[in-house]
Amino acid sequence: MKQKILLTGRPGCGKTTLIKRVVNDLALPAGGFYTEEIRAHGERLGFKIITLDGQEALLAHVDFKTPERVGKYGLDLRVLESIGTEAICTAVRARRLVVIDEIGPMEIRSPVFCDVVNDALDSGEPILGTITARSFPFTNAIKKRHDVTLIEVRPNNREQLALELPGQFKK
Numbered sequence: 001m002k003q004k005i006l007l008t009g010r011p012g013c014g015k016t017t018l019i020k021r022v023v024n025d026l027a028l029p030a031g032g033f034y035t036e037e038i039r040a041h042g043e044r045l046g047f048k049i050i051t052l053d054g055q056e057a058l059l060a061h062v063d064f065k066t067p068e069r070v071g072k073y074g075l076d077l078r079v080l081e082s083i084g085t086e087a088i089c090t091a092v093r094a095r096r097l098v099v100i101d102e103i104g105p106m107e108i109r110s111p112v113f114c115d116v117v118n119d120a121l122d123s124g125e126p127i128l129g130t131i132t133a134r135s136f137p138f139t140n141a142i143k144k145r146h147d148v149t150l151i152e153v154r155p156n157n158r159e160q161l162a163l164e165l166p167g168q169f170k171k
Contacts, residue, residue: 121148
């Protein structure tokens with residue numbers, strides 16, 4: 001069975017940085033996406049989604065006037081449902097390592113995203129992703145899957161994980 005590893009931990013603990021390092025260290029072809037903060041003057045203003053093949057778009061921003069909101073951020077779920085879910089589906093179809101960063105409070109607002117994540121988890125392809133530490137019915141169900149390894153990222157284990165995780169995905 002191929003690995004399904006999801007990283008969890010407090011915001012800012014280095015989950016996304018760790019995923020990017022692991023993907024860069026692997027010789028396996030990978031697809032999917034990661035999210036990155038948008039900051040200005042030391043303040044977080046939003047998040048963008050960046051696919052591993054270089055597409056990017058704004059997912060959430062304090063200036064978005066949309067009905068879908070998480071905290072101070074308005075969400076553009078169309079971005080997630082187009083480039084994000086398509087990147088996941090393409091990686092599954094190509095039998096690549098599927099990178100999903102992140103399965104979090106913003107992303108799980110989209111039923112389309114949730115369906116694609118479940119399909120990817122059921123696909124048998126290797127998965128490396130991040131998942132919110134917070135409790136939500138959808139993410140709790142994923143965390144309880146017998147085929148998912150959940151790893152908490154902390155400042156004191158990040159470097160060790162960066163060394164160990166690539167070995168989990170060797171063919």
